[in-house]
Amino acid sequence: QVQLEESGGGVVQPGRSLRLSCAASGFTFTSYSMYWVRQAPGEGLDWVAVVSYDGRRKYYAESVKGRFTISRDDLKNTHYLEMNDLRVEDTAVYFCARGVMAPTLDGFDIWGQGTMVTVSS
Amino acid sequence: DFQLTQSPSFLSAVVGDRVTITCRASQDIRNYLAWYQQKPGKAPKVLIYAASILQRGVPSRFSGSGSGTEFTLTITSLQPEDSAIYYCQQLDSYPITFGQGTRLEIK
Numbered sequence: 445q446v447q448l449e450e451s452g453g454g455v456v457q458p459g460r461s462l463r464l465s466c467a468a469s470g471f472t473f474t475s476y477s478m479y480w481v482r483q484a485p486g487e488g489l490d491w492v493a494v495v496s497y498d499g500r501r502k503y504y505a506e507s508v509k510g511r512f513t514i515s516r517d518d519l520k521n522t523h524y525l526e527m528n529d530l531r532v533e534d535t536a537v538y539f540c541a542r543g544v545m546a547p548t549l550d551g552f553d554i555w556g557q558g559t560m561v562t563v564s565s
Numbered sequence: 566d567f568q569l570t571q572s573p574s575f576l577s578a579v580v581g582d583r584v585t586i587t588c589r590a591s592q593d594i595r596n597y598l599a600w601y602q603q604k605p606g607k608a609p610k611v612l613i614y615a616a617s618i619l620q621r622g623v624p625s626r627f628s629g630s631g632s633g634t635e636f637t638l639t640i641t642s643l644q645p646e647d648s649a650i651y652y653c654q655q656l657d658s659y660p661i662t663f664g665q666g667t668r669l670e671i672k
Contacts, residue, residue, distance in 0.1 A: 489654075503659040505660050546658055547597050551599030552611060
């Protein structure tokens with residue numbers, strides 16, 4: 445069935461790095477743009493980054509620009525979020541989601557279950 | 566950036582009630598708006614896209630309306646399983662933004 449599965453979360457010290465992965469199955473991966481959305485404990489949803497279906501366009505939230513890098517590997521049906529120079533305020537559950545590039549009428553119709561990233565000394 | 570403001574932040578209702586959640590955008594976002602439902606420990610689930618189109622598989626008691634800067638999500642005939650947090654999201658431009666959420670409690 446159509447699904448996304450994140451991995452790579454964990455506990456890391458401030459200033460260190462972590463790479464999240466999101467494996468897709470059940471659909472044509474190359475037809476979709478892929479997103480990362482995070483949610484700090486007890487807080488709302490916060491969009492992080494997007495990579496277009498062809499990998500040519502990438503956009504980032506201001507709060508992560510220059511520290512996070514989104515990428516995709518179409519041979520593996522997987523996209524990634526490389527997170528460098530992590531800060532305490534990056535602590536959150538990170539969700540990957542399927543969508544299309546904005547402007548779009550379509551919402552994010554498929555989400556992963558989320559992976560927890562904790563940044564703490 | 567397009568800011569989204571939801572109201573109310575908290576809503577309490579009983580089974581069978583009709584409730585409405587409002588989402589106001591800081592600028593015209595046409596109808597590039599989606600609504601999500603999130604239950605504790607789960608990923609969000611899209612209910613409505615293009616401001617008023619019901620996502621396949623979502624019960625018809627959910628409906629959306631609006632365009633430009635003001636949008637509403639209406640739930641009729643509330644069910645116990647509708648207890649959740651509801652978010653609006655604009656997809657007009659980057660950065661994609663979400664409203665702060667409305668927590669719906671079913672008494």
